[in-house]
Amino acid sequence: MVIPTYNEAANLAWIVGRLRAAQPTVDVLVVDDGSPDGTGAVADDLAASDAQVHALHRTTKEGLGAAYLAGFAWALEHGYDVIGEMDADGSHQPEQLHRLLGALLDADLVIGSRWVPGGSVVNWPWQREALSRGGNLYVRLLLGVTVRDATAGFRVFRRTTLEKLHLEDVRSTGYVFQTDLVARTLNAGLSVREVPIEFVERVRGESKMSGAVAVESLRRITAWGLRERWGRLRRRGAERRPLELTGSGAQGYSRR
Template sequence: MTSGDSTTASAPSPRLLITLCTYNERENIERLIPELHDVAPDADILVIDDNSPDGTGALADTLADADPRVDVLHRAGKQGLGTAILAGFREGISRGYQHLINLDADFSHHPRHIPAMRALMETTDVAIGSRYVEGGGVIGWNWRRHVMSRGINLYARMMLGLPSRDNSGSFRCYTVSQLAELDLDRFRARGYAFQEEILYRLRRLGSRFQETPIVFEDRRFGESKISWRESVAAVWILFRLAIDRVFRVRVRRDAGLADTPAE
């Protein structure tokens, strides 16, 4: 497939698209995709690969050639997790899916949680796989990562007015029609802060959130891509979004309008 292009099936698209954003995940996706099919046989899977040096994209093409439910979107290089997820959103919107699930491609998010997440979509707009509700948890982290994750989630809740406990994880199911209401070109975050930004922007639309417990398991193969530089950048972007939130609240109050849910 050509860079920036993906194939489009001629048959009517199913209700669910699962997106996997990959960079050097060859060892994982060959095992992950069959497990996704086991729990969601009706779903299409879109691999969004940033020209992985380890050949993830080429392997994904091979898997796609053998299974019409698998497709690949090739990008020219590493452009950030946020932009990869947005690319998946655009595909989900343009193809007319009802729901879209995004999860990490390294088995940190186990497919076994998908059925519970899908069940929530009967009564909510966004189902959040949460490490921080009863029944959720994390396996394999040191204390520094626990502190960093807890801190960024508390910061996001306070600064952005988000009601959910886990705002930094990417394991979620979205209602595609609500994603279509967003201006995807206005997103500020290119990296991991995207997770909080999408919740903030959806909350401003009035989207309903529900959390379902998941156990986050540190990756089986490969190396983590989270760095302290990325964490600092996330804090800064969330601060800028908080300023935007305060400004919007003041403008609406001065105009005598009711606050939106995230405000």
């Protein structure tokens, strides 16, 4: 499981301990973006005391997506067949990871979803729930997908899925990264399953998500989504144009 961190010194040992207890066979990679609060040192201490915990240090804070891309690259390089992601603040409960792993038996990507039947959130104000539900509805309408929680960050991929997504071409580095990978997975003809989880608002530390961040994410999703839809329309148009012979006989042809 890849866990990105920035200023999570108060939570990291707690969440890694829960994850290792809930899934003793799962390895953990902490990707720290140069946290000034000492999170990186906590990650190093955990790695030193547990061979199944690893730490990857980045020098600058470049966004959630960039941290995950670095973590995915590390996991692929080290030969893992299942690669997951989760937050460090306790909002994703390691005790529910088995639901995602079980569903991966017949899927290429599994998402722990707040907005499918059985899913829920704890300690969220109604405004934040409305923003998340509305944002995901907007994503479904914009991209034409059926995934109900495309912005969720508790998920597991098959290795083969990530290899087919051309991660080297991914340019989304912020929160839009999650939606980007869902769309890429579906566009590659792969399957996405959602399983219900209980999402719990953090009780320690400061949330990285704010109204301004959410609005900026929706703005980026709009720009990216419109580009994707326009690109699809152009590709479909090119595929439908008939082939016409040019020159004499069948010596050459062109698409018109």
